[in-house]
Amino acid sequence: MSIQVDQLWIPDTLESDDAADFLAAVEVARRVRLATWGTDDLAYTPVEKLFELRDPYERQVLLAARLDGRIVGVADVSLPLMGDVDVAEFTLDILPEAQGHGVGRALVQAAEHFARSEGRRHLFVDTDHPAATLGDDQGSLLPDSGPGFVPLASRSVDFARRGGYTLERIEQFSSCALPLDSVLEGSLLAEADAANAGRYRLHHWRDRCPDEWLADMAALDSSAEDLTLAEAAQSGVPAAEWEDYDAEALRRAEDIAVAQGRRAVVTAVEHVESGSLVGVTTISVLPQRQDVVFQDETHVRLAHRGNKLGLLLKISNMQQLRDLFPDVRVIYTWNALENRYLLTVNQQLGFRTAGVTGLWQKQLPDLSQPNLT
16 A cells, blocks of 8 residues: 655635645545544534635645545644744544554654644643543553543554653543523522622623724633642643733734634623623634534633632623523533533533543654763
8 A cells, every 4th residue: 555645735726727636635534533533513614724724823734645536635734923933733644444554654744744844843642532532441641631441452642652742731622412401501690699798790792802892802811820730731822922912912812713704792890899700701603514513712810710700701792602502502612621610511511522632742743952971
């Protein structure tokens, strides 16, 4: 069997004569997620992937592995264009029937070579582990920081370790069926309201932040001092960008999301006495599937924690989601295992652990420096 890896051409439209390879690559990713999780809810549709590849803040390249001429594996290489510009993030998808033939090795070598050619030395890759694989007795691997583990028996864990990657941390992947039970919803909302005792007021919007709250929202998003290490890591915003995030950057991010067809359902909480926003939560709705949504970051300022504002924000935003998008059947989220409060809130709301994601890293040597050994 012969393996060939090349960079995919990204078509202008899905109807283009040159779109066949792109469509095949998207189908590979869908089939891999279906095999891993038992559902393709986490897979991009071709239209969604085409939109994502046009993100002006992140360059994305698709490398395709062909086995005897057929696309059987894809490496999605993401290169941030702001902040940590020495970083490259890989997503590797290999069809189950193509594993064991060297496809993964060829793909990761090509992805690392491409990253190095772009001046990227700090590499990240994820491995996914459904809940059913976490209870065996074949051993576990602990991350360098934080709680959790991945199963040593996992093929992807073995692959990452043999490739020189180190397990950095673990995130819990959870899902919740919607709509919520009305009795549960009412009792949790009453619990949250009782804890804040009228000192806070909720505000809701879709897609774009109202002008009156723009400065407050930018301040919330740039308040690195209010984040724990786990929250900062989970936010996805490089540390170098926190101080540069302002109202203009927020508007640009909103414009990009709208252009990509994504919708945002947002609930923020105002501290009545100060008149300032002190917490926010967002749910993202993809353009072509309004039955599957994703819980984005939930953040409450340190000085206002302990008032069940996280619970209040999330359950209120779920109510808004139900009113705006009544066809939603499931919401997915990832959480750092250190964030015990939000994990507890999620459990109250009915989230169930679907599995974990291992976050791995590798540092390439700096070939520009002389070897003094």
